[in-house]
Amino acid sequence: MQSIQNLEKIATQVRRDIIRMVHGASSGHVGGPMGSADFLVALYFEIMQPDPHHFSMDGVGEDIFFLSNGHLSAGWYSVLARYGYFDFKELATFRKMGSRLQGHPACHEGLPGIRMSSGSLGQGLSVSIGAALAKKLNKDEHLVYCLMGDGELEEGQNWEALMLAPAHEVDNLIAVVDYNGQQIDGPVDAVLPLGDLEEKFTSFGWKVLTMYGNDMTEVVDTLKKAQWFTNQGKPVMVLMKTHMGYGVDFMTDNHEWHGVPPNDEQMKIALSQLQETLGDY
Amino acid sequence: MSDYQNFGSKDTRSGFGEALLELGRQYPDVVALCADLTGSLKMDAFAKAFPARFIQVGIAEANMMGIAAGLTIGGKIPFTGTFANFSTARVYDQIRQSIAYSNKNVKICASHAGITLGEDGATHQSLEDIGMMKMLPNMTVINPCDFNQTHAATLAIAKHVGPVYLRFGRPKWPNFTPADQEFIIGKALLLKEGNDVSIFATGHLVWNSLQAAKQLNEQGIHAEVIDIHTIKPLDAERILSSVRKTGCVVSAEEHMRNGGLGDSIAQLIVRECPVPMEMVAINDHFGESGKPEELLKKYKLDIPDIVAAAVNVIERKKKK
Structure with missing residues (x-):
């Protein structure tokens, strides 16, 4: 078991990686991955603990994760590397020609840890349901996790999937919504309000939990609680309130940091707020 | 045959x-x-x-x-x-x-x-x-x-x-291929040999193409009929060997001309072996309600349309 302090240290390094990767590529997304970094670190290092050295596409016999909002790739790649799936020095190739670290995750590039390409939004929950159904057919008792964005919920396919999972009792699935309230064109409530998500998911037949996603203790505790609610006939949804750009003051809660790379000066200030805990790539 | x-x-x-x-x-x-x-x-x-x-x-x-x-x-x-x-x-x-x-x-x-x-x-x-x-x-x-x-x-x-x-x-x-015929993905099937024109068809129009070949035969035209069941990957070898023999091509399919089988074949022969070609396909038009046979007739995918395309393409070959 990891100490909370250790998980926080890893998350801080992941945030540094994100800033440096997006700066290095002069393109990419910082806001979303910064906000969900605590969740991804907790998920890999404490909750799922998959074997990073024997990655198999089928993921039989271990918990598996799908990133539906593929633009969070920088954060996911950092977590995968820091967890041991590949050498963290490879993070320097992010978004560059010939890299396995494509702008959005690409499962055929041979990067261990990635089982599905994502980027075009709204598809990950359906994929996760399929993988969860395959686990049931295989009598594999491990779980499937999926992270989605809140703005992403505007895609209609999600609601097809949200309807199907309870109807088919896909209760080996934990879906997490990164509820930071921001999307490219502005606050989600200004672009297309989502209404009361907790009520919507509950009425669709999901077991819904809420958590604050930028507090490591709460993230770990809530995910363990979510695990406890699996295999009880309902899929589990975690509404995770986060701050876009969390960890750097001028990026926090600012939708303008959805998909803009920091310049040299901005990177300097950002990194001064994030301690190098595990060594930069 | x-x-x-x-x-x-x-x-x-x-x-x-x-x-x-x-x-x-x-x-x-x-x-x-x-x-x-x-x-x-x-x-x-x-x-x-x-x-x-x-x-x-x-x-x-x-x-x-x-x-x-x-x-x-x-x-x-x-x-x-x-x-x-x-x-x-x-x-x-x-x-x-x-x-x-x-x-x-x-x-x-x-x-x-x-x-x-x-x-x-x-x-x-x-x-x-x-x-x-x-x-x-x-x-x-x-x-x-x-x-x-x-x-x-x-x-x-x-x-x-x-x-x-x-x-x-x-x-x-019509169900006419042998029940025990092995299906090999990417391998076109030569259904009828001929020297005058190659008819490449897919789907339902394979049967229509065989009927067209029969009518052409009565006019003394020997059409080769090849069933292209796999549009991708295309059996380039089989297609080109037939085209090199006949020197002209008709494609037949229940699909838009744009993007269909004929389009794939045209891309192949224009690179490897340019010859006259006619496409029996829907020409940039949506369909409508009707009986299948009525629609095939109206949209020129019927047996006489394949016959006409073959006669026409052979004429073009001769003029070359």
């Missing part, structure tokens, strides 16, 4: 349904998904025999494609079933990202393709699907010609690793 006999007309979708049931018995990893068209797709026998491996997704094709992609992670071999339009145009980005780009072992099985769908009209008559699917890297595109071949193709794609688009139809149609 003797004439082909119709063993008794049957719908190609039933060939799919019967083979799917056999696959269910043969392969424990085969699963089937359907978007509220189980009866139309002839998937009911599979659904009844293997309820745990049949997933009714409701009228939600995008979700169906995503679930199918997810099922492959865990080693399942998913077969999705709905009409051709809802198997392609409606879910193109889901197929593009989660199946083709991700290179997942999903079998997209599409019924009611082409204008012979008939009375339902243009909304349901998919005439663009071959084009959409063949443009996707990693995708194999198959359009069998009769019941037996659809049956054999369904069995064959289960063994093929990678995404496949299998296109078949609604009406009862």
Whole structure:
């Protein structure tokens, strides 16, 4: 078991990686991955603990994760590397020609840890349901996790999937919504309000939990609680309130940091707020 | 070569349904998904025999494609079933990202393709699907010609690793290929030899092309008829060897000229062996309601249209 302090240290390094990767590529997304970094670190290092050295596409016999909002790739790649799936020095190739670290995750590039390409939004929950159904057919008792964005919920396919999972009792699935309230064109409530998500998911037949996603203790505790609610006939949804750009003051809660790379000066200030805990790539 | 006999007309979708049931018995990893068209797709026998491996997704094709992609992670071999339009145009980005780009072992099985769908009209008559699917890297595109071949193709794609688009139809149609004929993906079938013109056909129009060849024969024209059941990968070797012999080409398909089989063949011969070519296909037009035979006639996909195209292309060859 990891100490909370250790998980926080890893998350801080992941945030540094994100800033440096997006700066290095002069393109990419910082806001979303910064906000969900605590969740991804907790998920890999404490909750799922998959074997990073024997990655198999089928993921039989271990918990598996799908990133539906593929633009969070920088954060996911950092977590995968820091967890041991590949050498963290490879993070320097992010978004560059010939890299396995494509702008959005690409499962055929041979990067261990990635089982599905994502980027075009709204598809990950359906994929996760399929993988969860395959686990049931295989009598594999491990779980499937999926992270989605809140703005992403505007895609209609999600609601097809949200309807199907309870109807088919896909209760080996934990879906997490990164509820930071921001999307490219502005606050989600200004672009297309989502209404009361907790009520919507509950009425669709999901077991819904809420958590604050930028507090490591709460993230770990809530995910363990979510695990406890699996295999009880309902899929589990975690509404995770986060701050876009969390960890750097001028990026926090600012939708303008959805998909803009920091310049040299901005990177300097950002990194001064994030301690190098595990060594930069 | 003797004439082909119709063993008794049957719908190609039933060939799919019967083979799917056999696959269910043969392969424990085969699963089937359907978007509220189980009866139309002839998937009911599979659904009844293997309820745990049949997933009714409701009228939600995008979700169906995503679930199918997810099922492959865990080693399942998913077969999705709905009409051709809802198997392609409606879910193109889901197929593009989660199946083709991700290179997942999903079998997209599409019924009611082409204008012979008939009375339902243009909304349901998919005439663009071959084009959409063949443009996707990693995708194999198959359009069998009769019941037996659809049956054999369904069995064959289960063994093929990678995404496949299998296109078949609604009406009862002459069933003339041998029941025991092995289906080899990417291997065109020479049905009738001839020296004057090469007719390359796919789907239902293979039978029409054989009938056209018979009529041409009566005029002293010896047409070669080749069944291109696999549009991608295209059997370039077989096509080019026929074209080099005959020196002119007719393509025949129930699909738009843009993006169809004729388009693939034209791309090949313009590079390798430019010769006159005529395309029997829909020319940039939506379909409409009507009986299949009426529609084939109106949209110039009928036997006389193939005959006329052959006569015309031979004239062009002579003028060269």
